Amino acid sequence: MTATIPAGVESARDLTGPAVAAAVDRLSPDVRIVASYHLGLTDAEGRPAGSAPAGKALRPALALLSARAAGAAPERGVPAAAAVEFVHNFSLLHDDIMDGDTERRHRPTAWTVYGVGAAILAGDALLVLAQDLLLEDSAPQGLWASRCLSAAVQRLIAGQGADLAFERRDNVTLDECQQMAGDKTAALMACACSIGAIYVGAPADLAMGLAGFGAHVGLAFQLTDDLLGIWGAPEVTGKPVRADLRARKKSLPVVAALTSDTEPGRELGALLRQTEPLTEDDLVRAAALVEDAGGREWAEKAADSALSSAGQCLADTDMPDDVRAEFAGIAEFITARQW
């Protein structure tokens, strides 16, 4: 498997970037400075950031492909692509506060630079901006795209709410954890894969097929991310090694291990319940216990299975062959094994 960024992802940023920048320019100065910084358009002093690490623009790329799947020029999907990117970044701005994360894309998170209040507001503003972009062209498809996005945002909020609640619970089931991942990650990915088509007026069966593909890819992506959070190299993840274990996150492989009814699973439970901070040795042992309890194998198989279901959705949905190939390329890219 390859980890080279597909060309479509790069060109999506070129196409969507100006629309994103123009929309951010509408915000009031105090809010704009925070949103621009978070999006990598400017540095902390508000100066244009020439070659900022602005994230991978995966979701805009999927949204533009989605418009092309419906036979439209990718340009026509730009408002939908920018809207999805804004919603993704709204959730990052708020999640970083909730999770106390201090670094994102190798830069200090917005709340550490501008304060919690300013970062909350910037997130709020991007959420509203997303809907504005979809609704300001008064074509009826904008309304459908807006409802597609709203539904995804409510699931995203539900998933993050469950994730927060899991931190205080010792009895999270694998079903609950999969539901959470579906809400928190897969819903917006399903939206990204279908909203471009919806926005250009595609028939429902195409939109449904693309959404199904996106939901499976989203789940595979979350599983990959969870595996990287335990076994990924810091230079790949941008986070310290075993970061998710250190934070005692109830990620999918961890919950699979905890609920495995095996001796290593029970040992892992006892280790994660201990009140003292986890030492480096504890973390190494925890990772081994997840593996011994079958959590790693379960997650790798689940990712394979989700990816294969995604491929099936793609095969079953009518679209130009080059578009199908690009969708498959992005799916492969974001679930490539680097651990």
Place this chain on the structure above:
Amino acid sequence: MTATIPAGVESARDLTGPAVAAAVDRLSPDVRIVASYHLGLTDAEGRPAGSAPAGKALRPALALLSARAAGAAPERGVPAAAAVEFVHNFSLLHDDIMDGDTERRHRPTAWTVYGVGAAILAGDALLVLAQDLLLEDSAPQGLWASRCLSAAVQRLIAGQGADLAFERRDNVTLDECQQMAGDKTAALMACACSIGAIYVGAPADLAMGLAGFGAHVGLAFQLTDDLLGIWGAPEVTGKPVRADLRARKKSLPVVAALTSDTEPGRELGALLRQTEPLTEDDLVRAAALVEDAGGREWAEKAADSALSSAGQCLADTDMPDDVRAEFAGIAEFITARQW
């Protein structure tokens, strides 16, 4: 002047309450518990709160009146009224975090009960719910109502952003402060007064007249609130006496005093710039300095002037006489002097 709650405000709560409760029921359990608590539907343990202090439902009352102004039954304005109420409460949930406020409506604020993360999410969810209510009936008016609400939310965010920025600045002008109040308070009030009419398909001139009325009332309301924050009795405001001075808020009367180019104004500036906490004696002196510098008189006159402009908008806009009288009654109620 009277401070009796107008009958229309009470009946608005009866009419809008079930729609609000039904919409909140759609949220995921972890998010719903926080939103329900904040809205006064439940107590902190999630038990139904029989006679909870659920806020005054002013904005829903204005939205229902707005539908009646367009000749529609108030029932038809219910989705718009609930949407405005959700946006208002989205902003309260987030503002309480930003301002560090620990009490609202005589109860602990949501973030103190459920944590900052859960309160951010509950606010996010109410914001999205507001748009959902307007857009799920696919009548074209829902789209216009949604855009009216979006524009108000962006101004609300801009106003709160400016308010936060003012805390770190010593040179806020009265113009900037009035702009901030217009964004933070008047914009949503203008929306509340016009969105019901827009939602039932009223012509633009009616919507514009109602929005003008709401903008002026909103400014008068903010000025009244600022005066109460200095001279209001705790039993009226629900906050400690001189709470705004203690927090060194750059409210309108304070900024009018600070920018008055008078000796008391300069003294006030020096007092509020001191790094030590303000004593009770300092607060009494600060209130006297605001008055001596003309800040109180300026704010009272500005409130009178805004209220008179609101009355003029009402007189100039075509609507049934009983609706006009109810609008005037609410305007009088929310700007009644109780200091």
